[in-house]
Amino acid sequence: MTRERRPSAQTIKVLSALAHSRDAWRYGLELIEATGLKSGSLYPILIRCAERGLLESRWIEPDVQGRPPRHAYRILPAGLAALKRVETGHATRSDRKGNPACA
């Protein structure tokens, strides 16, 4: 049986940014602005997520003439499911710890 590794906090940030507009294709630059990550951290995460089938990528022709095509990313249902699992996990752990306000 293979155990699924919990995504890192940075990976969750990236998936959350992509899930925010789930049908839209987002560029690396937009994801950097949305997550606050540096390019050296963002791209290894994007590669890992793409390899695990959490997101898809494609080249998009630019609107501005003279610019090269840009790589864009979109979250896949598996990515949304992974994000949901993490959120559910957080909620479950918080419930187990108990609400301090009720103590």
Add this chain to the structure above:
Amino acid sequence: MRITHRIAASLFTIARWLAGPEQREWIDAMQAEACDDAQPALGWAAGAVLSAARLRAARDWQLVAALLLAPPLALAVFLAVFFATAMVGRAAGLGTLPFTTPLVMALAVLPFAYALGRIRPGRAAKWLGLGAFLAFQALPPAIFSLAFGAPFVFWWGLNVAVYNLPWHVGYLANLAVWIAGAVLGGRHRRAIAGRA
């Protein structure tokens, strides 16, 4: 073309080489983002090199581990054997035996150089040998300056110089042992694979 863009273009080339053909697309993706004039091209290029290095380290972790471990282990073996032989020589009243240091240095390095070649044969073995040689030579000065604040000391060069040999002979001999060991390991691996 501005100088920063030239440097960035060179860094992207290095990143492509590091990433390998299967991950090259991602480096192209980063370069495409860096084409925006508002973006710091050097920052993106540095990020691409970092990303490529991470990808490569994850893919070739055995190689990275071997390259990190081989020089310090070879140094530890060298020091242990060198001091043991020096103590035996002194106890036997023979003093410092001629050419003990070069001989021990060669023998201590050889198995580790061979192991590197076994991991990655072919042309890469020679580069691995060179990389391990540089790390091996850089380690003692780095350790001494970090631990004791001692100035940079020549390692093999100084030890060979005491036998009235020029210092660069020591370095070249050490380099030759690292590369020869790695090539030997690579050839042995290919020979075994050829027989199988």
